[in-house]
Amino acid sequence: MTNLTAELPASVTRIDGLDGGDALRVDGLRSSGVVQLHGAHVTSFVPVGGDEMLWMSPLAKAGASAIRGGVPVCFPWFGSGASGEMKPSHGPARVVPWRLVEVDDDAETVRLHFELSHADVAGAPGGDHWPEGLVARYVVTFGEALALELGAVNEGSVDVTVEAALHTYLRVADVRQVAVEGAEGASVLDQLTGRTHTQDGAVVFDGEVDSIVHLEDAPLRLVSRDDAARSLLTLTREGSGDVVVWNPHIEKASAMGDVPDDAWPGFVCLETANVRDNAVTLAPGTSRTMRATYAPGE
Numbered sequence: 001m002t003n004l005t006a007e008l009p010a011s012v013t014r015i016d017g018l019d020g021g022d023a024l025r026v027d028g029l030r031s032s033g034v035v036q037l038h039g040a041h042v043t044s045f046v047p048v049g050g051d052e053m054l055w056m057s058p059l060a061k062a063g064a065s066a067i068r069g070g071v072p073v074c075f076p077w078f079g080s081g082a083s084g085e086m087k088p089s090h091g092p093a094r095v096v097p098w099r100l101v102e103v104d105d106d107a108e109t110v111r112l113h114f115e116l117s118h119a120d121v122a123g124a125p126g127g128d129h130w131p132e133g134l135v136a137r138y139v140v141t142f143g144e145a146l147a148l149e150l151g152a153v154n155e156g157s158v159d160v161t162v163e164a165a166l167h168t169y170l171r172v173a174d175v176r177q178v179a180v181e182g183a184e185g186a187s188v189l190d191q192l193t194g195r196t197h198t199q200d201g202a203v204v205f206d207g208e209v210d211s212i213v214h215l216e217d218a219p220l221r222l223v224s225r226d227d228a229a230r231s232l233l234t235l236t237r238e239g240s241g242d243v244v245v246w247n248p249h250i251e252k253a254s255a256m257g258d259v260p261d262d263a264w265p266g267f268v269c270l271e272t273a274n275v276r277d278n279a280v281t282l283a284p285g286t287s288r289t290m291r292a293t294y295a296p297g298e
Contacts, residue, residue, distance in 0.1 A: 006101055038096070039072060051296075074090035076152070078273065117135045148166050158284065163273075178225060208252055
């Protein structure tokens with residue numbers, strides 16, 4: 001495993017991942033799960049005594065493709081980037097193996113430290129658009145909650161502008177029966193229409209939703225529409241100016257080759273992000289870290 005340079009504690013085991021790639025199985029005191037080296041992609045998180053938090057498509061593939069479901073890392077651009085012409089969609093970080101450089105187990109939590117640099121993406125789709133001095137550092141923490149830290153470091157000699165999103169697919173019984181609270185009053189870019197509006201009430205999923213919510217670090221709650229007091233999950237963030245909320249609904253899901261036609265009600269994406277107007281410009285020698293904590297049932 002050329003991308004594994006860290007010694008593994010007893011709580012972390014190397015396993016076969018998607019499409020024959022390498023993956024890491026975590027069995028911690030508070031939770032368990034799986035991270036693929038392809039994309040440093042979290043594909044499972046299960047709190048002790050609880051249910052799987054993440055949705056994975058049964059048609060998900062790795063290889064040259066981004067994995068559908070779990071937590072794709074979108075970096076260093078989002079979608080087709082500011083120019084509208086960048087490929088692959090959401091950047092090369094999703095489609096190449098990351099280096100595992102360190103693992104910590106302090107009994108309460110297990111932390112996996114990954115890195116990705118210009119040299120790691122050389123020859124990969126979009127790799128020629130990765131700035132030479134840019135280094136991504138990603139820490140995945142398995143505890144009572146799933147904690148994610150995505151850092152961008154500019155080790156080069158010129159300014160670098162990056163977008164980032166943790167494209168988290170959350171498993172739900174029926175997306176039409178859940179809502180996202182905490183975005184009330186925020187400015188929202190509806191990517192389906194290109195129009196901006198102010199969010200009135202909770203975000204619901206009665207049709208396709210693809211929105212960038214401009215919301216600096218405020219927590220969000222995924223709740224049941226039948227019982228708003230019943231919190232299914234709480235998302236807290238640091239260093240994040242946006243949350244992307246997405247579900248493809250019927251028509252778009254039917255056009256997606258790696259999502260079964262009837263699977264769309266089973267997930268909602270609640271993505272911690274810095275994109276578009278909140279893209280981050282790093283001067284040489286500086287860094288920026290975006291943090292997200294997904295806590296089930298709070």
